[in-house]
Amino acid sequence: MxxxxxxxxxxxxxxxxxxxxxxxxxxxxxxxxAPAGIIPTRAQLDPEARVELFCRMATQAAATVARVAGEEVVPAAVTAYLRARNLPAKVRMGGDRRLKAMPWVNERTLQVRHGPSDGDDEASVSHAAAAIAETGTLALFSGKDNPTTLNFLPDHHIVVVDAADIGGDLESVMRLARARYGKGEMPRTLNFITGPSRSGDIEQKLLLGAHGPRALHIIVVDG
Amino acid sequence: MLITSPAFKQNAHEALADAQLQKAMGHVRSGFIDKRSHAVEALPEFDALRDSARAIKDHTLANLDLYLTAYEEKVLAAGGKVHWAETAAEARGIVLDICRMHDAKTVAKGKSMITEEIELNDFLEASGIRPVETDLGEYIIQLRGEHPSHIIAPAVHLNKEQVEADFRRVHTDLPPERDLSDPASLLGEARRVLRQKYFEADIGITGANFLVAETGSSIIVTNEGNGDLSQILPRVHVVIASIEKVVPTLEDAAQILRVLARSATGQEMSVYTTVSTGPRRPNDPDGPDEYHVILLDNGRSSMLGTEFQEMLRCIRCGACMNHCPVYHAVGGHAYGWVYPGPMGAVLTPSLIGVDKAGHLPNASTFCGRCESVCPMKIPLPKMMRHWREREWERGLNPTAARTGLKFWAWFARRPALYHLATWLAFPLLAVAGGRKRRFGFLPLAGGWVRHRDMPAPQGRTFMQQWRDRDALKQGSPL
Structure with missing residues (x-):
């Protein structure tokens, strides 16, 4: 047997x-x-209040958040982030079509490389599929244009998310996955990310930057 | 791993006298409890979510065969492989076969209590394969040749000076004059050393917090990101999980996730919750080429349908040990096997036998804090009591304890004699207690009075007072 x-x-x-x-x-x-169970009331809000809650919860989880007026100013916001932290003007990103549509050429000093990370990138840019206001969490699906290594290897992970894609709860991402991939189907990896990497393994003292990114910067795009 | 649970009493003595351990355990008392209670206060639905989570697991366990086969079907459809292992030895054999197939020299490991349970690291090393623990706490104890003392904070028994000494001993290629006095510098050094290991590893092994039957996914919940690097950089991802980890749907996982992080570390949500399904897809730019799941029984199916079935709801958050006065006093290693604290006191006798682990369910004051904080509402004290009963039925208690209990039982079943004896003994004992009204010496109770005095009885017996109270009630005009 x-x-x-x-x-x-x-x-x-x-x-x-x-x-x-x-x-x-x-x-x-x-x-x-797939019946939903108890959904906390905390994030059952109108869209603007939901975005505000998301920003507050992400900040509480030690991420930094910037809200910008439209996708055409995202490249400038990326450059500003790198400059403010004295980082080299270099980023790695996948071929996500929403990122591709942005005017990166306007940032003359910014060097943009494409594809998965080889471990030598200081900063990467990803586009989140969705976000969750309840806990300040980002949701990223892996795929042809969204390498998972970009979420973990660089020291600084910059994630762009459309304000309209910020849902209230985890369940909103489950519904999105079903709509996008079909019932019972999933991409290879779905990463829920809440703040930068951390460890409390030495004397229970919380330290940021364990094995994943030391910093998580979120750019929320309105409009 | 040498099982030292039969020597619990000796282990506990040594732990209480260990100054380093006692200093480190102070961080457990001060850290985990406040963080959990703040997170729970911030979510009004927390208790309703506990009931929901419990109901999900109860439903899944009652249909475990069906959910396991549904899960298997989805893993296969996503291009993954499923291996079933009845015992620890079978699971180890499957891992070795996968390693041999890929001619693996190095394995990167995410944190997994199941791989501790099956003693995977020793086995791989004996087979010429190098396992590298990548979770910071697991990495530290691997350097020391130790086992975890806590299921989510494996190095909680150590102080930073001990970690510094280990890093200096092992990382000999780094300059000896470097400053490692700050925990941040220790973390930075571990990060640099381990970065290279992920790229060198041929195979990545992780555990699973959940297996989702609806999609064939495995889910891991971590803070460091090492479990993710261990599964996306090597060519092969192997998941090892015990059979009770399965849940029906993504929605069900979401319910339990809401109580898991809050109960474990007091976070609203852990930093990384990762849902992995099959190997990389044809156009994916990264991710593993192969995805294997090893489903381990190792004694779980024998708990189904017994008074210990509810223990299979456990999601390994560690809240029970974080709130346990016995765990606080002696730490995790004293328990003598893989799982410490109240959950270990119930699970360990199930998995290695009550003949070896009988001390563990006895090492409890039944204060009930573990059950009151358990996110899955597992009645831990009740199950410890069941183990004490089993121990008694099998005649495993020491002769002195059995004789004493039998004598007391004989006495207690004769109320008239019992009351007469206590009525006579009370005033005698009160006098014998002397001016201090307490005893520093008692026959047959040397262990008890060694650390404290026994108060001498004062006034009337409990039964006398109870009768007076009843009489008062009946006579009262109210």
Missing amino acids: SAREAILGKVRKALDASGNAGRLDNVWDRLME
Whole structure:
């Protein structure tokens, strides 16, 4: 008998699962309907209040946040961030079409490289698929134009998110994933990111910049 | 790993006399408890979410066979592989096969208690493969040849001076005069050393906080980002998870996520919650080429349908040990196996046997704090009591304890005799207590009076007072 059959056999025996036909229907219904449970009221707000809550919660998680008027000023906001921190005017990004549509050529001093990170990039730029006001969390799907290495290897991770894509709760991202990839389907990686990397492993003292980015900068795009 | 749970009493003695440990345990008492309570206060729905989370796990456990097969089907459809392991040895064998298939020399590891349970590191090393722990706490204890003393803060028993000494001992290629007095400099050094290891590793191994049946995804919840680097840089990602980690849907995972981080570290949400499904897709620019899941039983199925089934709801947040006065006093290593604190006191006898771990469910004052903070509302004290009963039924308690209990039971079942004896003994003991009204010496209770005095009885017995109270109630005009 295979380990699979042995384990499932023990489970069925322990649950006394024979002859209970209703179980399969219950399980199937739950998988199909994916009922939501308790949704905290904290983030059930109108869109503008939701964006404000997102900014507040992300800041509380030690991210920095800038709100800009439109996508045409995002490259300037990236340059300003790098300059304010005395970082080289260089970023790495994927081929995300929303990022591609922005006027990077206007930033004459900024060097933009494309593709996944090799570990030598100081700063990267990603576009989040969505964000969650409840906890100040970003949601990033991996894919052809969105390398996951950009979220973890550079010291500074700059994430652009449209104000209109900021939902109230985790469940709004689950709905987006279903709409985009199909029921029960997912991209290889969905990263929920809440603030920069940290560790409390030495004497419970919280320190930023463990293995992932030391700094997380969020650019919220209105309009 | 040498199981030292049978020597719990000796371990506890040594732990209480260990000045370094006692200093380090102060951080647990001051750190975790306040952070959790602030996070809980900030979310009015917290208690309702606990009930929701409990109901999800109860439903999943009652249909575990169906959810496991549904999950397996989705992993396969996403291009992943599923391996089933009944025992620790089978799981180790599967990991080794995957390593051999890829001619792996180095394995990068995210934090995983299951790999501690199956003693994967020792096994890989004996097979000529180098496991590198990448979580800061796990990295530190790997350098020291130790095991975690806490399920989410593995190096909580150490002080920064000890970590500094270990880094100086092991990182010999770095300048000896460097300043490592600040925890930030220790973190920076570990970050630089480990960066290279992710790129060198042929295989990345992580655990899982959840397996999602709806999508075939595994979810890890971390703060450092090491679990992510361990799974996106090597060519192969291996997930090792025990069978009770499965939940039905993404929505169900979201419910439990809301209580997990708050109970563990007091965060609203951990920094990285990562949902991984299968290997990289044809056009993906990065990510692993292969994705394997090892589903481990190792005793879980034997807990189903018993009075210990509810323990399978545990999400390994560590809140029970963070709030446990016994854990605070002796630390995690005294428990003598992988899982310490109240959750360990219930789980360890299930997994290695009550004959070896019988001391653990006895090392509790039943103060009930563990159950009151458990996000999954697991009745930990009740289950410790079940283990004490099993221990008694199997005759595993020491002879002196059994004889004493039998004598007391005989006495307690004869109320008239019991009352007469206490009525006679009370005034005698009160006199024997002397002017100080307490005893510094008692026959058969040397262990108890070694550290404190026993107060001598004063006034009337409890039963006498109870009768008076009843009489007063009945006679009262109200």
